[in-house]
Structure formats: structure tokens, C-alpha cells
Amino acid sequence: MTDLPATGALASCTDAPASRTDDRPPSVLDELERRGAVAQTTGAQELAAALAAQPITFYCGFDPTAQSLHIGHLVQLLTMRRIQQAGHRPLGLVGGATGLIGDPRMSGERVLNSPDVVAGWVDRIRGQVERYLDFEGAYAARIVNNLDWTGDLSAIGLLRDIGKHYRMGRMLAKETVAARLNSGEGLSFTEFSYQILQGLDYLELYRRYGCTLQSGGNDQWGNLISGTELIHKVEGADAHALTTPLLTKADGAKFGKTEGGAVWLDAELTSPYAFYQFWFNSDDRDVDRYLRMLSFRTEEELDELAVATRERSYTREAQRALAGEVTALVHGQRAANAVVTASAALFGRAELAAIDETTLHAALSEAGLSTVDGAVPSVVELLRLSGLTSSLSEARRAVAEGGANINNRRVTDPDFVPDGDDLLHGRYLVLRRGKRAVAGVLVRS
Numbered sequence: 423m424t425d426l427p428a429t430g431a432l433a434s435c436t437d438a439p440a441s442r443t444d445d446r447p448p449s450v451l452d453e454l455e456r457r458g459a460v461a462q463t464t465g466a467q468e469l470a471a472a473l474a475a476q477p478i479t480f481y482c483g484f485d486p487t488a489q490s491l492h493i494g495h496l497v498q499l500l501t502m503r504r505i506q507q508a509g510h511r512p513l514g515l516v517g518g519a520t521g522l523i524g525d526p527r528m529s530g531e532r533v534l535n536s537p538d539v540v541a542g543w544v545d546r547i548r549g550q551v552e553r554y555l556d557f558e559g560a561y562a563a564r565i566v567n568n569l570d571w572t573g574d575l576s577a578i579g580l581l582r583d584i585g586k587h588y589r590m591g592r593m594l595a596k597e598t599v600a601a602r603l604n605s606g607e608g609l610s611f612t613e614f615s616y617q618i619l620q621g622l623d624y625l626e627l628y629r630r631y632g633c634t635l636q637s638g639g640n641d642q643w644g645n646l647i648s649g650t651e652l653i654h655k656v657e658g659a660d661a662h663a664l665t666t667p668l669l670t671k672a673d674g675a676k677f678g679k680t681e682g683g684a685v686w687l688d689a690e691l692t693s694p695y696a697f698y699q700f701w702f703n704s705d706d707r708d709v710d711r712y713l714r715m716l717s718f719r720t721e722e723e724l725d726e727l728a729v730a731t732r733e734r735s736y737t738r739e740a741q742r743a744l745a746g747e748v749t750a751l752v753h754g755q756r757a758a759n760a761v762v763t764a765s766a767a768l769f770g771r772a773e774l775a776a777i778d779e780t781t782l783h784a785a786l787s788e789a790g791l792s793t794v795d796g797a798v799p800s801v802v803e804l805l806r807l808s809g810l811t812s813s814l815s816e817a818r819r820a821v822a823e824g825g826a827n828i829n830n831r832r833v834t835d836p837d838f839v840p841d842g843d844d845l846l847h848g849r850y851l852v853l854r855r856g857k858r859a860v861a862g863v864l865v866r867s
Contacts, residue, residue, distance in 0.1 A: 449473035450508035451664075456721065457714040459501060461640040461665045464650055469662045472634065473510065477561060480505060480635035481513035481627050483568075483620070484551060486521035486543035487532065490688035491550050493700075494639070494676070496752070497666045497715055499554040501637055511561050513633060514551040515623060518544045518569030525620075525645070526598045526613040530605075534612075544569075550687055554751075564631070571626045572619065584622050587655045588648075593617060596644040617648045624649025625656060633661075640665040669715070672707040687752055693784035694749055694757040695764060701745035702738065702765075706731050709740045717747050761785075768852060768860050770830045779847040786850065786862025793864045798851075801826060801838045808853050808861035820855050827854040 451470045454460050463469050472478055482498050484491060491499075506512045521540045524532035535543075548565055555563035594600065596617065602609040624646075627633035636646050646663035653661045670676050685700050686692040692700075704712055710728045713719065719727075727740040750758040764785045766772035777785070792808050799807070802817035805826060811817040820826045821836045828840060829852050840851060851863040 450505050450510070453504065453508070454501065454664075454666075458711060459497065459504075459666050459715050461667045462643055463664045464647070464662045468660075469635070469664065472662065473505075473508070477510050478635055479511045479513060479627075479631050479633040480637060481515050481566075481624075481633050482637045483515035483517055483520070483623060484547055485517040485524065486540050486547050487524050487535070489543050489546055490686045490691055491547055492687060493685045494669055495687070496748070497669055498637065498639065499551065500716060500751070501666055503554045505637070506555060506561055506563060509561055510635075511631075512555055512563045513627060513631060514548075514555060514563060514565045515627070516544050516548045516551065516565060516567055517623075518567040519572040520568060520616060520619050520623070523612055523616055523619070525616050525642075526602055526609060528598055528601055530602075530607050531610060531613065546688070566627070568619070568623045568626070572622070580618070580622075584618060584625075584652070587652055588618055588621075598641075598644075617645050620645040621648035621652040624661065625652050628653050628657065628659070628661060634659075635662045635664060637664045637666065639668055641668060666715075669712075672705045689753055689757070693781075693787070694753040695761045695781055695784040696788050697752065698745045698749045698758070698761040698765070699788055701748050702741045704741050704744060706735050706740075709744055713740060713744050716751075717744065719743070719747070757781075767830070768854070769857065770827070770854070774829055774846055774852055777846075779850075782846060782850055783864075786852065786864075790861040791864055792861065793866060795866050798840050798845075798865055800836070801828060801833045801840070802836045804828075804840075804851065804853055804863055805855065808863060810853055810855040810859055810861050825856045828852070830854070 449470045450473055451460065451463075451466065460466075480502075482502050484495060484498075502512045502514065518540065521544065522534065522537065524534075526532075544567065552563075552565065557563050593614070594603070599609060599614065599617075602613075624633070624636055636649055638646050643663070643665050646665065650661045650663050653659055668676055684692075685697060689697075701712070709731055710724070713724055713727060717724070727743055730737065730739040746758055746762060749761060760778060760781045763772050764777045764781045767774045767777055768785060768789065774782075783791075790809060794804075794807070798804075801821060802811075802814050805811045805817035805820060806814055811820055817826070818836045821833055824832060824834070826833045828838075829844060829846065842848075845851065845865055849865050849867075851865065852860065853863060854860050
């Protein structure tokens, strides 16, 4: 165990950031607060002092309950990055043990995945977490797996050494637990025990690495406090917890894989093009908040983008900045550049030939991609097939009025039939009606 200085009794939690005082040293906590990335902490002044005084070790956990993280995890990943850049040592915990159980959800009991499946997901998620951390230098990150200390733990050992420090009243008062107990489905002991295992994680990381801060989403507050209290009871030492606000839309809907329409960090599950479009379509009411939490732009740049949204929202300047930066963070700058080019090319502002096949397929899938087997039909039939018009007569009117385009070239003959030379990458056509209605056709010969 690493010896750490004690700072007295465990600090009480606060659900709002403490205001700055002259005697409070500056720390990365101030930066997180300015960006609206702090929901609750255990003693904001004590935590700020600890972060300002010397490098600390901190951790955030990610459970492999799916094959990929989603954008609901992005705030945590970027918070870890900010804290590391401020001179602290991160531990990225991938829950090979807790992933076998899963944190209780409001929506009901989780389906338990096999150990082999979870082990495979551990490897995939480990790779995603590693993208956001630096593994070199004085503040080098480390990836840990809680299966390392729970795999050989006996039930008697868990109950005797850890369970005795937990009180049922506190455990039952947890919001998700209380809601599930009052539901028709109830709550299994398996999921009920999750908070004990997460508390054990924090205790083990304190003992092994001197970890004194855990971060997580605000819906994890009870689990985080489980760990700080366990460390205080077992080791007589103080540890901190910090939660970030949940990433939500203007209507209050939470981002996450269980809410429908998940946006994944894995390019195989959500293409970079679809990922970019998701952020580009952000509501004006949300975009400033998203930029502050997810972007690494300066305060001055963020203020300028906020003004742009208020005064000329039609330009979608802030949305474009958000989509470009977050896509580059998740998928790399090259993928982000390809997506921007594709977005412009679909609407005639760049060359379609410059789009690689993978990006073009993803872009047209988002716009609406129809399939043609065999011979390519005429332009009017293509317009109807793609859904850009509801009938052949409407398609003919669109052509006659000059509003029909194939591969960004205006078509004036309703009987025009594209040939092989017109097919992008040998099998795609981009159709556009007017300036904004776009669809694609995949030709399979």
C-alpha cells in the first residue's frame, strides 16, 4: 500500500461546485467547473487543494456490457484527458469482473453475457480508452482490469472482509436500487451487489497505486461514494469522488445505448460520417454546452462560437466546429477531413470523386441508399426508386424544372440512363433533387 497523508475526516459531498476563494489554490477542477463538467464532488475545496498541491492518481471505470463505448462515455474519457494534461496520473479501469454483472439500470435487469464474450469486449474497450490517454512520461496512464483482484476472491472473503463495512439502509437508499425494488421486476442480488464490487475496486486501487480520486457520470454518485466510504472505514484515509453531468439533449433525453438510436465510438457500429452528422445536427440550445464539455478550444473561442449561435445560427458555425473536433478526437483527423469533404460533395460543393468508397457508402446510407440489381434504369425511375419523388410524373416534372442531378450534374433529359462511366467506385450514383434532398443508389450487376 502506498502511504498517503491523511487530511482528516472524509469530506462531505456537495452537489454544486464551490465558489473560488482567494485562499483556494488553482487546479484543474476550476477548468472543469468553467466547462460545466462538474456535477458533484466530495468536498470541492479539499479536492481542489489536493489537485493543486501535487500529482495524484485518479481513475475512471468502464464496464464491457457491450462491444463498444458510446457517446455517453465521451465526457468521462475527455475528463480523464484533461486531468492528466494538468499533471495527474490516470488509471483506466476496464471492468472484466463488474462487466459480468452490470450496474443496475432503471429499465430492468441486464442480460448476463458469457465470460468469453465479456473478455472479448474488455479488449475492444481497452483499446478505445487508450486513445484518450498518454502512456509516456511522468504522468503515464495505466489500464487495469478488476478481474485481477476479484477473479480468485471467495464469497466468504467478500462478505467477511468487505461486506461487513456496508449498511443495508445506505445501499437500499440508492436511487436506482430503490426504483427497481418498487417496480414489478424487482432487483436481483447479483445487481444489488454491484456497488460493493465498485467500492472494492476503489479500495484496491488505493492500496495498489495510491489512487485518491474517482470520476464518473452523475448517475454513478452512489457507487463512487461507496468507494470513498470503504477506504475511510478500512484504511482510515480520505479519498475523493467527482461526477460530471450526464450528456443530455435539450428535451432532457439522456445519451446512451439503452435509450435508442445509440451513437457508438466504434466506427464499425456508427460510421464517422453518421457520427459527424449527429453532432452537426445538434440543437442550438445544446451546442454551446456540448462544445464546453467535449472541446479543447479556449474560452475565447468558445465565447465567439456562442455569439455566432445567438446572432447567426443559420450558419451552424458552432455545430460545424463541434462535429469536426469531436469526430477528429474519436476517429482521427483524416476521417474527420473525409467526412467534411463528403458532406460538402453530396450537395455539390466538392468533388464526389474525392470521396473514398467507405465514406461514400456511409454518407449515402445516412441519406438513403436504394439498390438496383442488373441494368440501371432511367433518371426518372431512379428518382422514384430513391424516394426523392413519389411518382414517375413527379420525377419528370423535377427534370423539366431543372431540379434533378446525378453525381452533381444537372439532368435535362427524363429518359437519360446512366452508364458504367457514371458509377462512382464502379457502383454508386448520387441523386439530388433541388438543393437539399439527396439520396444514393447502389448498382449490383
